[in-house]
Amino acid sequence: MTAQKAIVNITEKKGKKTTEITYDGSQIVDINADLKLRIDKSALRERIGEIIPSVRQNTALQAQISQFEAALSTQEQVLNALDSNLENVENMESLYEGLTSFYNTLVAGGPETRVYQETLSLYANWQQNHKTAFDNGAGVSKEYYIFTNLNKDLDSLKSRLAVLPNTVYFVSMVAYLQTDLGSAGRVHIDNFDTYSEQDFYEVPRWVTTLSDDQLERLKAIKAQAEANNARRVSLFEELKSKFLAALPELKCVSEVKDSITDFLTDGSIAASISPAVRAKAKELIAQYEAMVALVETVKNTVTNLDIDSVFQITSLIQQVKNRLASLKEVFTDFDALAQAIRALAAKAEALGKDVKACVATMTQFYAAFDHLAGILKGHQNRYQDNLALGKEVKRFTLDNLPDEGYLRLTRSGKREDGDILELNLLLGIPKEGKDPTSTNPDDYEIRKLEPWNLQMQTLGLFSRTYVGLIMADPYNADSLSGVEALQERRFLYAPSAGLLLKVGSRNSRFYNDLLSPGLGVSISTPDFDTNGDPEFGTGLVLTAFNNILSIGINYNITLDVPYWSFGVNLPFSLPGIPINRPQ
Numbered sequence: 001m002t003a004q005k006a007i008v009n010i011t012e013k014k015g016k017k018t019t020e021i022t023y024d025g026s027q028i029v030d031i032n033a034d035l036k037l038r039i040d041k042s043a044l045r046e047r048i049g050e051i052i053p054s055v056r057q058n059t060a061l062q063a064q065i066s067q068f069e070a071a072l073s074t075q076e077q078v079l080n081a082l083d084s085n086l087e088n089v090e091n092m093e094s095l096y097e098g099l100t101s102f103y104n105t106l107v108a109g110g111p112e113t114r115v116y117q118e119t120l121s122l123y124a125n126w127q128q129n130h131k132t133a134f135d136n137g138a139g140v141s142k143e144y145y146i147f148t149n150l151n152k153d154l155d156s157l158k159s160r161l162a163v164l165p166n167t168v169y170f171v172s173m174v175a176y177l178q179t180d181l182g183s184a185g186r187v188h189i190d191n192f193d194t195y196s197e198q199d200f201y202e203v204p205r206w207v208t209t210l211s212d213d214q215l216e217r218l219k220a221i222k223a224q225a226e227a228n229n230a231r232r233v234s235l236f237e238e239l240k241s242k243f244l245a246a247l248p249e250l251k252c253v254s255e256v257k258d259s260i261t262d263f264l265t266d267g268s269i270a271a272s273i274s275p276a277v278r279a280k281a282k283e284l285i286a287q288y289e290a291m292v293a294l295v296e297t298v299k300n301t302v303t304n305l306d307i308d309s310v311f312q313i314t315s316l317i318q319q320v321k322n323r324l325a326s327l328k329e330v331f332t333d334f335d336a337l338a339q340a341i342r343a344l345a346a347k348a349e350a351l352g353k354d355v356k357a358c359v360a361t362m363t364q365f366y367a368a369f370d371h372l373a374g375i376l377k378g379h380q381n382r383y384q385d386n387l388a389l390g391k392e393v394k395r396f397t398l399d400n401l402p403d404e405g406y407l408r409l410t411r412s413g414k415r416e417d418g419d420i421l422e423l424n425l426l427l428g429i430p431k432e433g434k435d436p437t438s439t440n441p442d443d444y445e446i447r448k449l450e451p452w453n454l455q456m457q458t459l460g461l462f463s464r465t466y467v468g469l470i471m472a473d474p475y476n477a478d479s480l481s482g483v484e485a486l487q488e489r490r491f492l493y494a495p496s497a498g499l500l501l502k503v504g505s506r507n508s509r510f511y512n513d514l515l516s517p518g519l520g521v522s523i524s525t526p527d528f529d530t531n532g533d534p535e536f537g538t539g540l541v542l543t544a545f546n547n548i549l550s551i552g553i554n555y556n557i558t559l560d561v562p563y564w565s566f567g568v569n570l571p572f573s574l575p576g577i578p579i580n581r582p583q
Contacts, residue, residue: 005043007450008173008425011036019506023452026507029409031203031417031456037173037189037405039425041066044171045398047449048427052169061161062398067115068154071105074098075147099143118153122146170395170428171449173405177412179419186392187413187421190406194392197411205462210497218467221495222525261285395428415456417504418513423452457512459504464518466547468569470496472526472537472554475562492530496552496567498522498541518543522552528559535559 010021014033021029029035045063074097081095106116126145133139140148175187188195210218396402412421427447434443471491500518505511522541525534539554550567 004047005040007040007043007047008423008452009038009040010452010454011038021454023450026455026509027453028455028457028459028506028509028512029421030459031415031419032410032458035407035409035454037407037423039401039403039405041398041401041403044401044425044449048169048171048398051427051447051449052429058161061157064114065154065157065161067109067113068150068157070109071102071115071119072147072150072154073105074101075151078102078143079147114153115150118150119146122149168430170397171401172393172395172426172428174393174424174426175407175412176422176424177415177419178422179413179415185413187407188411191402192394192405194394197408198413200410201414202410203415203417203458205458207462207464208499210465210467214465214467214497218495218497221467221469409456417457419456421452421454421456423454425449425451455509455512457504457506459506461501461503463520464500464502465497466500466518466543467495467497468547468550468567470494470524470550470552470565470567472524472528472563472565474528474556475564492526492528494524494526494534494537494565496522496524496541496550496565498543498550500541500543500547514545516544516546518547522550522554524554524565526556526563528556528561528563537563539565 006023008023010029012019012021012029012033012035014030021027021035042063045060049060077094077098081092081098106113106119109116111117123142123146126142130139130145131142134141173189173192175189177185177187186193186195188197407423409415409421425448427449428444429447430438430444438444470493472494473491498520499522500520502516502518519542520540522539524537526537527534529535535556535558537554537556537558539552541550541552543550548569550565550569552565553562554565555562
């Protein structure tokens with residue numbers, strides 16, 4: 001299956017350089033360029049005919065008429081030259097120029113066009129029926145014969161077109177800027193709408209200073225680094241906390257013991273409880289009480305545990321294991337004796353679990369559905385806003401459609417690398433019973449004839465600044481006297497800022513959107529001696545994935561020590577990872 005011919009042909013102009021942007025290519029344009037939009041009307045006619053069968057014949061006739069009119073555009077020049085004295089050099093030049101233009105037009109249209117085939121047929125007929133008379137001075141020239149009959153064919157085509165039913169439709173072109181900077185909206189296209197252009201804004205190629213947003217973020221990162229460096233967590237104490245949390249919940253043990261007691265004293269079933277079941281139930285209570293006492297002993301022992309006495313609880317752990325085995329054995333006997341009761345309880349419990357699982361599933365489904373509905377609604381709103389045809393959007397037919405439109409990205413609003421310019425060539429068909437002159441978009445069926453999603457990007461070499469949180473590790477931490485933090489932790493947090501050189505790609509969105517490597521210099525303010533006063537460090541940094549990952553080789557000028565660093569600057573916050581306390 002062959003690809004459809006593009007209707008809109010885009011030429012990017014930046015300074016004196018022009019670049020053709022192809023529809024099936026990457027659709028990446030320079031963020032500060034001007035765009036020239038050319039409409040291929042023959043491709044547009046063909047596409048409209050595919051969408052609206054009722055106008056296919058209409059558009060086919062219009063295409064043929066255009067071909068005939070183009071071929072006959074020089075007929076007056078040729079015929080005037082033939083009627084004049086051909087011995088005059090100027091008349092001869094005019095004749096040859098007109099005939100050359102005529103034949104070039106035929107060749108450009110191709111041998112499959114009607115005007116090309118008709119011209120060959122007329123020439124053959126003239127050769128057969130009129131050439132002899134012309135040679136004897138009594139007939140007409142082949143040029144006069146061909147032009148006269150082509151005009152008759154043109155009049156016939158126009159007559160056929162005039163009697164065809166008139167199908168109402170219009171063509172418009174709209175552009176929409178999609179950005180995260182708050183300036184998203186309509187973009188003016190010369191000749192196609194009356195929207196006002198935005199204030200001039202050129203995205204700088206060479207950025208050497210931090211923006212206000214980056215300065216605010218750097219302050220926040222500094223505060224986060226100081227907070228993280230102020231925390232100190234002992235691994236041993238953390239393990240103790242986890243161990244205590246893993247011990248059985250005594251409230252559960254107490255509740256189970258009370259439930260067994262209530263079971264034995266329930267008057268409605270007391271007569272049905274056999275002596276064996278009653279004895280096993282009492283034994284089970286005793287086992288639970290012993291387990292409670294043992295767990296309390298373990299808890300108290302672990303709470304008072306220090307790192308030098310870690311193996312003192314080994315015997316207690318073994319006792320818990322043995323007691324748990326005895327408890328399971330007694331419960332198994334009790335369970336076997338009360339099988340009928342357990343079977344009934346199991347059925348009720350299974351039913352309850354099914355109901356709870358269903359409710360949980362429905363709750364999760366509702367939450368996911370609600371989230372997805374919000375996303376879809378946002379896309380729908382933007383889609384409808386982009387296709388909305390207000391009074392500012394001009395409407396054309398094939399007869400008065402402009403050949404070209406112009407769009408200046410520097411007057412499209414504030415934007416940044418990676419933002420999208422949506423360009424849509426639209427076909428509007430009035431709905432049945434609706435006014436074809438209405439400006440209400442609900443009165444039309446709007447079709448996208450050719451949607452473009454142009455990514456705006458600074459191309460070639462450019463510079464950008466960045467800020468982030470790094471984890472710094474000195475090469476010779478042992479030589480730093482009095483630095484207790486570096487004896488306990490290998491890495492310390494520090495805020496960092498850098499100036500990067502990057503390269504924007506014309507051919508790969510994957511490279512621009514995801515990889516986007518950068519190489520440059522950075523400065524950071526680590527606090528290796530943890531005295532609360534930041535030191536000054538500088539070095540080289542390499543970033544990737546749009547500055548999410550970074551790795552650097554640095555030198556702490558204050559303490560005269562080299563260090564390496566890495567950073568993971570995600571686009572969302574995570575709880576601070578604990579490191580050392582300032583001394």
